[in-house]
Amino acid sequence: MKVLVKEKIAQAGIDKLKAAGFKVDVKIGMSADELLDAIGEYDALIVRSATQVTGEVINRADNLKVVGRAGIGVDNVNLEAATKRGIIVANAPQSNIVSAAEHTVALMLACARNIAQASASVKAGKWERSKFQGVEVYEKVLGIIGLGRIGTLVAQRAIGLGMKVTGYDPYVSKERFAQLGIGRAATIEDVLKVADFLTVHLPKTKETIGMFGDREFAIMKDGVRLVNTARGGIYQIDPLVGALKSGKVAAVGIDVFDAEPPVGNPLLEFEQTVCTPHLGASTVEAQDRAGTQIADQVIAGLKGEFVSNAVNIPLISVEAMEAVKPFLSLAEKLGKLFNKLAEEGIHSLDIEYVGPISKYDTKLLTIAVLKGVFDGVVEEQVNYVNAPIFAEERGIEVNESKKQSSQDYLNVIRVRGRDGGNDVMVAGTLVGKKNQDRFVNIYEFDIDMVPSKYMAFFRYEDTPGMIGKVGTILGKYNINIANMQVGRRKIGGEALMGLNVDIPIPDNVIEEIKSSAGIAFAKFMVL
Structure with a gap:
């Protein structure tokens, strides 16, 4: 097999590739057009940040099996195109x-x-x-x-x-x-x-x-x-x-x-x-580490072994992947929702799979939940490899449980955890032939909401006129309600109102709703 090293990496990394039995071509001065012409003969490509691995490059790469990015991000690699072609994309997230x-x-x-x-x-x-x-x-x-x-x-x-x-x-x-x-x-x-x-x-x-x-x-x-x-x-x-x-x-x-x-x-x-001129990663050791780490990833990928830093590789069997794939988006959104509702440091996460989905290997879904929990709140790009590491580093205990059947829906994913002194629970399912995502339970309130970019939730004592009060205040600020759902456990008890809105709700508007409508808990979020 042939490996193209398009940008400079440590010699130790090149030596590793050669020692593993691969033919290595180092062509640092190669132009974009030359890369397009040559990529078809290579089984692996190693780049840093300067080379753009575009969809056109991927489509020309008839033999390509692995793209290795000798560094943290993969912004310069077309992940969607690579995934469709079954090409593993890996990076070196801990190198610097x-x-x-x-x-x-x-x-x-x-x-x-x-x-x-x-x-x-x-x-x-x-x-x-x-x-x-x-x-x-x-x-x-x-x-x-x-x-x-x-x-x-x-x-x-x-x-x-x-x-x-x-x-x-x-x-x-x-x-x-x-x-x-x-x-x-x-x-x-x-x-x-x-x-x-x-x-x-x-x-x-x-x-x-x-x-x-x-x-x-x-x-x-x-x-x-x-x-x-x-x-x-x-x-x-x-x-x-x-x-x-x-x-x-x-x-x-x-x-x-x-x-x-x-x-x-x-x-x-x-x-x-x-x-200083962006020198955070500019040490001999960091550069050496990036080169050797990405060489290890490429070697594993070419040998058909587990690629620990892959950002787009399924970690389960093909059969299980086919079953759980429709739920990946939902699981990640549930993680994001949980993250937004949690008000203190997260101690634990209990993820329950109910229904036929529970018969399959669901660890990829658990990783998707974690990806949602940490997406946008940690300093690194979160993927299906490093999300569990973030949980481990933060001392968050993650547990999976399964149940064969659900009373209300064919399949349900429940995410429950403690955020300090409080329990937070969210649940979701897929509905219809198009497998549309739905939030179906929040804080133990049954609800039926389509996830959207801008959402708000309010908890309050269920008295007449509350919906009108909230709607009136939002209308005053020209904030349109796309959808509203209310859940409650009993008449006159506590209720949960969920809103999908078209634009963000400013903090001062949230505070006005809380004070004017007598609402104890109000939270706007961007999912």
Whole structure:
């Protein structure tokens, strides 16, 4: 078999491929047209981020069995086209986490001791000891927003420096925080109030972009030092510039920018900023690790073995796959719904399969639920391989159970768990010849809802006029209700109202509904 290495990887990875008996062609300078002409003769393709593995490339790849991305993401690979052709796509998601964590600590120390500025001063022929007086990190509070793999590694290294670490991550259990020796904050604001140093390890989502603005800077301690090696745009530029000018923020260490290179970025003008050109993964070890890890994945794929970092490979038999495939979307949506309804760190998940579906291997559906739970809330792209790892890292116990028959529906998937002190339960099924997704039970209330992008749920005492109150307030703000469902257990008891709406419901509108209609629980979500 032949392997095409289109972009530079570590020689150790190439040596592994050759040792496994494969013919390896390293053609780094190959153009896009040359790739199209040549790809048909190769069994595996290894790329990094520059090569676009388009649908046209996939369609020309008559012999291709594996595409290996020597790095974390697979944005440059057409996954849909590859999956349709039965081509395995794998990456190396853990190759740079140590490097990213160490770079975070390096920027933190550089901010504390003015290392970059002092170095530039000495090289300019100056000797300004008093100007660059710094602070110790010992016994200072490091605030961490996002305790995924990188955030956890940063915390461990900071504890080794004698720092006090407090963090916020609603998807990490109290037990996991205690195990790591990290103080668990109930809100992001609680972290901002106490942090002497602050680092953020979050994915790039609609919620995280620009999440730190004037309000958040006002909450922070005077003289706080910020580090960002996660994603550009998490800090709003104008408020950050203002905080630097006022001294609210003493220093910033930044490795990622909204636009790269950051030409004209005002942060470059400040002496108290330490800026690096996206170096989080740029170490010899990380590059070597990416090369050797992807070589292992390609070797496994070509040999027909389990590909642990595959992002699109079925993990069950063909028969089971045919049975569970229609439920994958539903399972993921149930995971997302559970995630949105959970208000504290998730402790456990119990996933029950009821009906004929229970006769099959359902582990892929369980992974789909986990994918939904963590999608958009961890710093890495979630797939069917790493979703269980995220649960394990956060100390979340995951259990499967099965029941042969259901009273109400042919098949039902129930997801139940604890989010601290409360039980959360959601359930769904498929209906009709087109296997349409339905949410059929939420918080033990029977309901029949089509999942949609924008949804809202309200719990309240079932009294006349509640539907009208909610509808009137939404109408006042020109928010159209596409669908409404109400579930209750008895007349006059507690009821659950579920809405599908056309546009997002702002927080102030949710608060107005709660206060005006006397609703105790109200939540808007984007699925």
